[in-house]
Amino acid sequence: MGDLLNQVSKLAEQAGEFKKEGEIKFGEKVKGIYGINIRTLAGGEPKVETFGNIKKTPKGPVVEEVREPIVDVFDEKDHISVIVEMPGVSAEDIKVDVEDDILHLSAATGERKYSKEVLLPPKVKGEPEIAYKNGILEIKLKKMS
Incomplete structure (x- = not known):
């Protein structure tokens, strides 16, 4: 835990990103x-995002079948760019739907299952442009003029 706090402290001093992940086994099959994922931009507040399939509940941690991927949203001049980490699936397994200002993402293959809903900045139009390579999904959505 001390290493994590040292990394976070260094991150706060300089713009950057820190990512720490682990695997926990609950018996043979679970x-x-x-x-x-902790990220800061120069002069900005750190942004902490959790990911994975272990969720906190009032009764303690629960391991879900579906993982929540890491997602970054970038508001570019003429489009919104969404970058999603989904390793272990193929492009054919990925489903992307846009409903108003919500982006629905899902993928499933064998043991790997992902799902996430992302709130988008308002005023996107048309069909998303999608590219998937080496576990990284890139989605571009055009902005309304």
């Missing part, structure tokens, strides 16, 4: 993935 495996949990949990991680944190």
Whole structure:
């Protein structure tokens, strides 16, 4: 834990990103993935995002079948760019749907299952442009003029 706090402290001093993840086994067949992604921009507040399939509940941690991937949203001049980490699936397994200002992402193959809903900045139009390579999904959505 001390190493994590040292990394976070260094991150706060300089713009950057820190990612830590691990695997926890609950018996022979149940495996949990949990991680944190901490990011800061120059002069900005750190942003902490959790990912994986271990969720906190009032009764304690629960391992879900579906993982929540890491997602970054970038508001570019003429489009919104969404970058998603989904290793272990193929492009054919990925489903992307846009409904108003919500981006629905899912993928399933064998043991790997992902799902996430992402709130988009308003005013996107048309069909998303999608590219998937080496576990990274890139989605571009055009902005309304």
